[in-house]
Amino acid sequence: KQEVTQIPAALSVPEGENLVLNCSFTDSAIYNLQWFRQDPGKGLTSLLLIQSSQREQTSGRLNASLDKSSGRSTLYIAASQPGDSATYLCAVRRQGAQKLVFGQGTRLTINP
Amino acid sequence: DTAVSQTPKYLVTQMGNDKSIKCEQNLGHDTMYWYKQDSKKFLKIMFSYNNKELIINETVPNRFSPKSPDKAHLNLHINSLELGDSAVYFCASSQGHRDEQYFGPGTRLTVT
Numbered sequence: 001k002q003e004v005t006q007i008p009a010a011l012s013v014p015e016g017e018n019l020v021l022n023c024s025f026t027d028s029a030i031y032n033l034q035w036f037r038q039d040p041g042k043g044l045t046s047l048l049l050i051q052s053s054q055r056e057q058t059s060g061r062l063n064a065s066l067d068k069s070s071g072r073s074t075l076y077i078a079a080s081q082p083g084d085s086a087t088y089l090c091a092v093r094r095q096g097a098q099k100l101v102f103g104q105g106t107r108l109t110i111n112p
Numbered sequence: 113d114t115a116v117s118q119t120p121k122y123l124v125t126q127m128g129n130d131k132s133i134k135c136e137q138n139l140g141h142d143t144m145y146w147y148k149q150d151s152k153k154f155l156k157i158m159f160s161y162n163n164k165e166l167i168i169n170e171t172v173p174n175r176f177s178p179k180s181p182d183k184a185h186l187n188l189h190i191n192s193l194e195l196g197d198s199a200v201y202f203c204a205s206s207q208g209h210r211d212e213q214y215f216g217p218g219t220r221l222t223v224t
Binding site for chain 2: 041045091
């Protein structure tokens with residue numbers, strides 16, 4: 001059974017800092033991994049999708065890496081801004097499975 | 113121009129009532145999902161449909177019945193509502209099960 005863990009549960013940093021969010025999963029036989037952002041009272045916004053054959057994906061100030069063998073992914077946010085404040089969720093699709101398994105998220109607060 | 117929309121956004125009802133939540137996507141996707149996010153913000157899949165066919169049916173009470181009249185719509189009907197059904201329900205869609213999932217804004221259901 002695939003389990004996804006995100007640490008820390010909450011993170012607060014000053015504006016302008018670079019930061020890393022962590023995601024770990026128990027079954028390394030994954031098909032892909034997706035990072036989402038959720039704003040309070042809103043739905044999820046897809047940020048990055050990494051296929052199992054990829055090591056990283058970049059979109060603007062965001063960079064996601066994937067290390068299947070160690071069961072880890074990181075989301076790197078450069079030059080953080082108050083608008084980056086949100087909950088960040090990672091989700092994993094196991095090979096042969098048809099569903100995403102989500103972590104519980106990291107609540108990020110960027111202080112002006 | 114909303115990609116995945118849900119109605120209603122908020123739903124407050126009493127125990128024992130029957131209610132429905134509607135979802136529509138205009139992305140041309142062939143796969144749609146229902147997720148439940150509980151009070152601890154943990155997101156779990158409930159159902160998935162591919163081309164109007166039920167693909168995923170997690171351990172969900174029989175009181176929950178999804179219906180997909182066409183590929184662009186996936187509705188969720190809940191009978192005999194219970195207090196524990198209070199949660200935010202998210203609809204999502206993708207092209208096949210392997211591609212990036214796009215989420216709706218969520219329906220906050222409160223059962224009193």
